[in-house]
Amino acid sequence: MKLNLIKRIVLGLSMLYLPLQSMAWGANGHRICGQIADSYLTPKARKAVQAILGTESIAITSNWADFVKSDPKYGYLYNWHFINIEKEVTDAEMKELLKKDTTADAYTKINYLVGELKKKTISKDAKLLALRMLIHIVEDIHQPLHTGHFSDKGGNDVKLTWFNNPTNLHSVWDSQLIDFQQLSYTEYTAWINHTTLAQRTEWQKAPLSQWLLESNHLAAKIYDSAKDGDKLNVYRYNYDYIGILNQQLLKGGVRLAGLLNQIFG
Numbered sequence: 001m002k003l004n005l006i007k008r009i010v011l012g013l014s015m016l017y018l019p020l021q022s023m024a025w026g027a028n029g030h031r032i033c034g035q036i037a038d039s040y041l042t043p044k045a046r047k048a049v050q051a052i053l054g055t056e057s058i059a060i061t062s063n064w065a066d067f068v069k070s071d072p073k074y075g076y077l078y079n080w081h082f083i084n085i086e087k088e089v090t091d092a093e094m095k096e097l098l099k100k101d102t103t104a105d106a107y108t109k110i111n112y113l114v115g116e117l118k119k120k121t122i123s124k125d126a127k128l129l130a131l132r133m134l135i136h137i138v139e140d141i142h143q144p145l146h147t148g149h150f151s152d153k154g155g156n157d158v159k160l161t162w163f164n165n166p167t168n169l170h171s172v173w174d175s176q177l178i179d180f181q182q183l184s185y186t187e188y189t190a191w192i193n194h195t196t197l198a199q200r201t202e203w204q205k206a207p208l209s210q211w212l213l214e215s216n217h218l219a220a221k222i223y224d225s226a227k228d229g230d231k232l233n234v235y236r237y238n239y240d241y242i243g244i245l246n247q248q249l250l251k252g253g254v255r256l257a258g259l260l261n262q263i264f265g
C-alpha cells in the first residue's frame with residue numbers, strides 16, 4: 001500500500017517534469033557553456049558584459065532565451081535557436097548554403113546580433129536582448145542537433161525510451177546525457193574546463209561556418225546512433241557519446257568567450 005503511494009508520487013512527479021524537456025541544451029548545458037565562456041573573457045570584455053547584464057552572470061543569463069519561449073511577445077525568436085541542414089555537407093557546400101541563407105535562423109541571427117552589439121547607438125534594453133540571444137545561440141549551435149534535419153525537427157521526432165521514460169533524440173542531447181552525470185553546472189564546468197592556449201586559439205579562429213560544419217558532421221553520427229522507437233541502453237550510450245558532448249560544451253564556451261572578447265575588446 002505504502003509502496004504504491006510512493007510509486008504514484010514518483011510517477012506524478014516524473015510526468016510534471018516531461019513537458020520541460022526538448023528545448024535547447026537543457027538549463028545546465030547552457031549554464032556550463034556560459035560558465036566556461038566566463039573563464040576566458042578578457043578584463044575589458046568582462047567589464048562590458050557586466051555593464052549590460054548587471055548582477056546576472058553569463059551562465060544564468062544563458063537560459064533567458066528558453067524561458068521566454070512561453071511568452072508570445074517573443075515568438076519571433078523561435079527560429080533563431082537552430083539552423084536546419086538536411087544532410088551531411090562538405091565545407092564548400094556549407095559555405096555555399098550559408099551564402100544563400102536569408103531566413104531567420106541561428107546563422108543569420110548570430111551575424112545580425114554581433115553587428116547590433118558593436119553599435120554604439122542602440123538602447124540599453126536592445127543591447128541586453130541582443131547579448132542574451134547571442135550567448136544562447138552560440139551555445140545552442142554546439143548542440144549538434146541544432147543543425148539537424150527540418151523533417152524531424154532536429155531529432156525531436158525521433159522517439160526513444162530512456163530508462164523506461166519516453167523521450168527523443170534531441171532531448172537526449174539537450175538534457176538527458178548531461179543530467180545523467182548528476183553534477184551541478186559549476187561541478188560540471190570544473191570537470192571539463194581544461195584547455196591549452198593553442199587549443200583555444202584554434203577553436204576561436206575557425207569561422208562560424210566551421211563551427212556549423214563540425215556540428216553538422218556530429219549530427220550525422222548522432223542520427224546513426226539511435227533510430228525512432230529504440231529503447232536506449234543508457235550506460236552504453238553514455239559511454240560512447242559523453243566525450244563528444246563534453247567537447248562540444250567546451251568548444252561552445254571557448255568560442256563564445258572569443259566572440260565576446262572580439263566584440264567588446
Ligand code: ADE
Pocket residue numbers: 023082083084145146147148149150152153154155156
Ligand atoms: N527545435 C525545434 N525545432 C527544431 C528544428 N527544426 N531543428 C532543431 N531544433 C529544433
Ligand code: ZN
Pocket residue numbers: 023024025065066081136140
Ligand atoms: Zn535554444
Ligand code: ZN
Pocket residue numbers: 022023024025143146170174
Ligand atoms: Zn535543443
